[in-house]
Amino acid sequence: MSSAKPARVHAPRLAREQRVDEILLAARDLFCEKGYELTAVAEIALKLGVVEGTIYKYFATKRELLLKVLEYWYEEMFGDYARDLAGQSSHRARLHLLIWRHLRSVRDFPRLCRLMFREVQSEHDYRGSLLHDLNRRYTQLLVDVIEAGIAGGEFRADLPAPLLRSLVYGGIEHHSWAYIMNATVKNGRNVCGRGALDIDSLAEQLTTLVCEGIAVRHSHPSSAPIRGEDIPRGASA
Template structure:
């Protein structure tokens, strides 16, 4: 399994008490980031809710961005662990795709729209000191889908005329639009129904083009071209007849 670059901790925990303190900080940071978003959240508020000094936060974390990265990393580890434990027991490319879509939607919405918006907006690769960490998390997270798509192509279940990276985007893109729409509109998502609908749509797009469908498309094109030629010929004949009648 690919390793994500470790999120730096300002000082490694030296005792069970320190480890518990880190867990408490991360738990509270997750709540504050979910409620306020990254920009509005402060380490001061996190410390106040915990009943500790802000210096305690900085004992273990270098700053708000580092704390943010650790919260996101833990979230990714949770869902990656669930997928890696369960996906091998799901048989067939379509069923595996459905499991991934359902798990993605359910896990992102499990703790409310605030955490969902925080993960979607902040959990991306960026050009800062933590860019490699974000990129590594995304590679680990999307790796199961890439394996499903690659195996599906090998088995003939997934179209081969498009690169895997584009197919991957065609799966995650619609899910992100659904989630952002729910966040911005303040609507509740029926995860099971939405997963069924998305997979029904996505599977049609991912399947190889059927030969009879391709043949029908070619036939329609030939008929359309023939009609255009016939119409052009009729116009030409009509013009010639008009010209001949003037002499």
């Protein structure tokens, strides 16, 4: 009777790309649930059922892992923008789509937004990084839509598109700041003591605000300036 021990069964080794994707998703879940500072690399490993050293095999530091999580998130946000924007019937509709999608990202991933605004953008390793480039490409989509609207005669040409980009994204960040700072995860969902973020209404309101300000105005006889002698007696100018 053979006394040979049965062959040891090893868990199948994952391809590098698949393993990296799993680490990034697990890290994102925990960063969103607990925050970056309170999440230990060991917890990410535990969530995946691997030893802590496995994480460091792919990411030298926790900070590098955070930057890669945000890069992965930005790449997801790009999605099928080219196809979806082309499917819109007007420049206003394309602008609305970009605003709505950005608001959806804020609503669904407030803690990632908080990390981006507070932990990353103010640090020395952000400028010139891949994440910085992704952010510029992401916001450039809105500039391109506005410039196309200008070229098509739908939007005014005297207002610089980069300024409007800052108005939109800066306005969204400011308006949603309380939501971003107070959002927590409960039963897998983002909740906030300051109320929910109504992205449908906000997207429509912000799109209207921007488009009403940059729409080309066509002169009509009825819109001619009122002269002093045209003002009825008793009315104030």
